[in-house]
Amino acid sequence: MFCSCHSPWKRVVILTAVVLALSWIAAQSPAWAQPAATSYAPAGWDAGLKLPEAPDTNPDPNIVEVHITAKMAEVEVAPGRTVRAWTYNGGLPGPLIRTKVGNRLIVHFVNELDEPTTIHWHGVRVPIEMDGVPGISQEPVKKGESFTYDFIVPDASLYWYHPHVMSAAQVGYGLYGPLLVEDANDGVGVADTTTIVLSDIGFDSKGTLEDAESGGSAGMVFGREGSYVLVNGRTRPTIKARAGAPQRWRIVNTAKSRFFYLDLEGQEWTVIGQDGGLQARSTKSNILLITPGERYDVIVRPTGKPGAELTLRAMLYNRGYGSIEYRSVEEIMTVALTNEPAVTKVDLPVVSRTITPPPLAGATPVPVVFTLPPQEAGHSEFRINGVPYWKATPFKAKLGETQFWTVKNDTDWDHPFHLHGYFFMVVDEKGAPLQPMVWKDTVNIPMKTTARFLVTFDERPGTWMMHCHILDHAEGGLMGTVQVGDGPATEHTHPVPKKP
Ligand code: C2O
Ligand code: CU
Numbered sequence: 470m471f472c473s474c475h476s477p478w479k480r481v482v483i484l485t486a487v488v489l490a491l492s493w494i495a496a497q498s499p500a501w502a503q504p505a506a507t508s509y510a511p512a513g514w515d516a517g518l519k520l521p522e523a524p525d526t527n528p529d530p531n532i533v534e535v536h537i538t539a540k541m542a543e544v545e546v547a548p549g550r551t552v553r554a555w556t557y558n559g560g561l562p563g564p565l566i567r568t569k570v571g572n573r574l575i576v577h578f579v580n581e582l583d584e585p586t587t588i589h590w591h592g593v594r595v596p597i598e599m600d601g602v603p604g605i606s607q608e609p610v611k612k613g614e615s616f617t618y619d620f621i622v623p624d625a626s627l628y629w630y631h632p633h634v635m636s637a638a639q640v641g642y643g644l645y646g647p648l649l650v651e652d653a654n655d656g657v658g659v660a661d662t663t664t665i666v667l668s669d670i671g672f673d674s675k676g677t678l679e680d681a682e683s684g685g686s687a688g689m690v691f692g693r694e695g696s697y698v699l700v701n702g703r704t705r706p707t708i709k710a711r712a713g714a715p716q717r718w719r720i721v722n723t724a725k726s727r728f729f730y731l732d733l734e735g736q737e738w739t740v741i742g743q744d745g746g747l748q749a750r751s752t753k754s755n756i757l758l759i760t761p762g763e764r765y766d767v768i769v770r771p772t773g774k775p776g777a778e779l780t781l782r783a784m785l786y787n788r789g790y791g792s793i794e795y796r797s798v799e800e801i802m803t804v805a806l807t808n809e810p811a812v813t814k815v816d817l818p819v820v821s822r823t824i825t826p827p828p829l830a831g832a833t834p835v836p837v838v839f840t841l842p843p844q845e846a847g848h849s850e851f852r853i854n855g856v857p858y859w860k861a862t863p864f865k866a867k868l869g870e871t872q873f874w875t876v877k878n879d880t881d882w883d884h885p886f887h888l889h890g891y892f893f894m895v896v897d898e899k900g901a902p903l904q905p906m907v908w909k910d911t912v913n914i915p916m917k918t919t920a921r922f923l924v925t926f927d928e929r930p931g932t933w934m935m936h937c938h939i940l941d942h943a944e945g946g947l948m949g950t951v952q953v954g955d956g957p958a959t960e961h962t963h964p965v966p967k968k969p
Contacts, residue, residue: 505660506658506659506660507660507815508660508661509660509661509711509714509715509812509815510661510709510710510711510714510716511709511711511807511809513709514661514708514709514710515661515663515708515709517703517706517707517708517709518663518665518700518701518703518706518708518802519663519701520560520562520564520565520647520664520666520701520702521558521560521564521565522564522565522566522567523535523536523537523558523563523564523565523566523567525567527575531571531572531573532572532573532574532575533566533567533568533572533573533574533575534574534575534576534577535564535566535574535575535576535577536558536576536577536579537557537558537563537564537566537576537577537578537579537588537630537646538557538558538578538579538580538581539555539556539557539578539579539580539581539582539586539632539644540555540556540558540559540581540582541553541554541555541556541581541582542554542556542559542560542561543676544556544559544560544561544643544702546561546670546697546699546702546703546704547697547703547704547705550676550697550704551676552670552672552676552677552678553676553677553678554642554643554670554678555582555639555642555643555644556643556644557630557644557645557646560702561643561670561699561702562643562645562646562647562666562668562701562702562723563630563644563645563646563647564646565646565647565648565649565664566630566646566647566648566649567649567651568622568648568649568650568651569650569651569652569653570622570623570624570625570650570651570652571621571622571623572621572622572650573619573620573621574618574619574620574621574622574648575617575618575619576588576617576618576619577615577617578610578615578616578617578618579614579615580610580611580612580613580614580615581612581613582612583612584612584634584635584639585603585609585610585611585612585634586609586610586632586634586639586644587601587602587603587607587609587610587616587632587633587634588601588616588618588630588631588632588633589601589602589630589631589632589633589889590618590620590628590630590648591628591629591630591631591762591887591910591911592626592628592629592744592745592764592910592911593620593622593623593624593628593648593650594623594624594890594891594892594929595620595890595929596620596929596931597890597929597930597931597932597933599618599619599620600633600889600890600931600933600934601618601632601633602633602889602934603633603634605931605932605934605950606931606932609634622648622650624650624745624746624892624908625650625651625652625655625746625747626650626742626744626745626746626764626766627647627648627649627650627664627719627720627721627764627766628647628648628649628650628721628764629645629646629647629648629666629721629723629762629764630645630646630647630648631644631645631646631723632644633934635681635944636725636940636943636944637681637693637725637940637941637943637944638681640723640725640940641670641671641678641679641681641693641695641725641940642670642678642681643670645666645668645723646666647664647666647721649664649719652746655747656818656820657717657741657747657768657818657820658817658818659715659716659717659768659817661710661714661715661716661717662716662717662718662719663708663716663717663718663719664701664718664719664720664721665700665701665718665719665720665721666699666700666701666702666720666721666723667698667699667700667720667721667722667723667724667729667759667801668695668698668699668702668722668723668724668727669694669695669696669697669698669699669724669727670695670697670699671683671693671694671695671696671697672695672697679693679695681693685847686844686847686848686849686945687849688941689849689941689942689944689945690841690849690851690882690941690942690945691726691789691790691791691792691941692725692726692788692789692882692939692941692942693725693726693941694724694726694727695724695727698727698783698799698801700801700802705800705801705802705803706802706803707802707803707804707805708802708803708804708805709804709805709806709807710769710771710804710805710806710807711806711807711809711811711812712771712772712773712774712775712777712806712807712809712810712811712812713770713771713772713811713812713813713815714770714812714815715768715769715770715815715817716768716769716770716771717741717766717767717768718766718767718768718769719764719765719766720759720764720765720766720767721759721763721764722759722760722761722762722763722764723761723762724761725761725939725940725941726761726939726940726941727761728758728759728760728761728786728788728792728883728913729757729758729759729760729783729801730756730757730758730759730783730784730785730786731756731757731758731759731781731782731783731784732755732756732757732781732782732783732784733769733771733779733780733781733782733804734779734780734782735755736755736769736770736771736772736779737753737754737755737769737770738753738754738755738756738757738767738768738769739751739752739753739767739768739769739770739817740752740753740754740757740765740766740767741766741767741768741820742764742765742766742820742907743763743764743765743766743907743908743909744763744764744892744907744908744909744910744911745892745907745908745909745910746822746907746908747766747820747822747907748820748822748905748906748907749821749822749823749824749904749905749906749907750819750820750821750822750905751768751819751820751905752905756784758786758913760788760883760885760911760913760938761885761911761938761939761940762885762887762910762911762938763885763909763911763912763913768817769804770815771804771806772811773806774806775806775807775808775809775810775811776806776807776808777806778803778804778805778806779803779804779806780800780802780803780804781800781801781802781803781804782798782799782800782801783798783799783801784798785797785798788882788883788915788916789880789881789882789883789916790881790882824894824906824907824908826894826896826902826906826923827871827893827894827923827924827925828871828923828925829871829873829896829900829901829923831871832871832872832873832900832923833866833870833871833872833873834872834873834875835864835872835873835874835875836854836875836877837853837854837874837875837876837877838853838854838855838876838877838879839851839852839853839876839877839878839879839880839884839914839937839947840852840855840879840880841880841881841882849945850945850946851880851937851942851945851946851947852946852947853946853947853948853949857945857946857947858936858943858946858947858948858949859946861948861949861950863932863949863950863951863952864935864949864950864951864952865951865952866926866951866952866953866954867926867953867954868926868927868928868930868953868954869925869926869927869928870925870926871923871924871925871926872923872924872925872926873896873900873921873922873923874893874921874922874923874924875919875920875921876914876919876920876921876922877919878914878915878916878917878918878919878920879917880916880917881916881917882916882939882942883913883914883915883916884913884914884937884939884942884947885911885912885913885914885937885938885939886911886912886913886914886920886935886936886937886938887910887911887935887936887937887938888910888924888933888934888935888951889910889933889934889935890929890931890933890953891910891924891925891926891927891933892908892909892910892924893908893909893910893912893922893923893924894906894907894908894909894922894923894924895909895912895920895921895922896921896922896923897921898921900921900923902923909922911938926951926953926954929953930953930954930955931952931953931954932950932951932952932953933950933951933953934948934949934950935948935949935950935951936948936949
């Protein structure tokens, strides 16, 4: 016999050895060959809330090119409840624009509304010409006109888009949508991921939108909320989940005034990121506050008996008079567990990110105070350093300068403060970053408290807005600009609100 392997049992032994060797090689493969994350959710798990995506018409893998049209459309927010809303591409919210970090995004925007409008890319570090602010970065896009937005998306996270013309009215009427900038190598490793847009809208029994000026000055100070609370444009949708299995929810609050204080029957939220991407490390919490404009990137692992339903609720949160009085908890979404046995062991990667805070040494102090003086002639106005935006002169920053802002909220309402074009880092009295470090572009400043942050105006000269993202407050005076570098400097042209 010239070869012992002709014996059947020896062949089995040799084959087994080969298989073992191959699997050993597979197990030794380098870290970059990461296995795809396991999906646990049932088919169609997020169909109850999934948003349409804006089709990418550009074959170049590094360019995303989409068409967005602002137009009136009849939308159904609950069975039998329709409203003629202001929409992007006929949907509420507008379509999800999906990009990868570093992509070039081209948006062909057409305005088919009767009113002028623009698109602002909330949170994205765009050049000033793409910031969508009328009179500062572009002319308003009038009825029948178009504008092409074209910029790079430099940072992975969830962002959103909305008008910057009569924002309280236009956002309240339905103009907002999510922009997702993904990073395939973010290391999060959760396959079942969805994007959740929280908002509200107000309309009457005839389906007519609630007047953006309703309640006059008092409505402005309170911050008008729509009575229909929406999750991706729907009333109380259902998402399916397998008990114990992780889902990644990327959440944005696009409401013009409403805060969302989320509770999933006391279950734990693992917060992995916020406005400007991943946190330095993840944190855990049983309740999650998302104020207008903010984004949260969270992992939920709903637990319960197979087949059980969990309710996601918006709890009462006191952001000022009227926000908890005579109000009730809202049930906003159902998480329906499948009948499969619970997943008990899942190894989630440890989320971590190296973040270098802006340098404290040499940072220029910038004191800011928000006030709401007593009414004059039945009219209220918010002020920043003593003036409402229509009397304000720009704050100044040199290109490359780091500033240490101290923002004192001397009013009896919370204000989610938003800065265009730059991320900032929230710090304590001494300038030490709050832990874990994370980049923010919107931070809530509770009533009668002070927030502090460091920001480096590293590049992109221009006139950048900052304002409260309760858009009624912004229009009521709580808005201003930062002039970064020498130009282009412009006056913004938001009209002075009508006195009621
Ligand atoms: Cu979402 Cu001027 O902002
Ligand atoms: Cu405010």
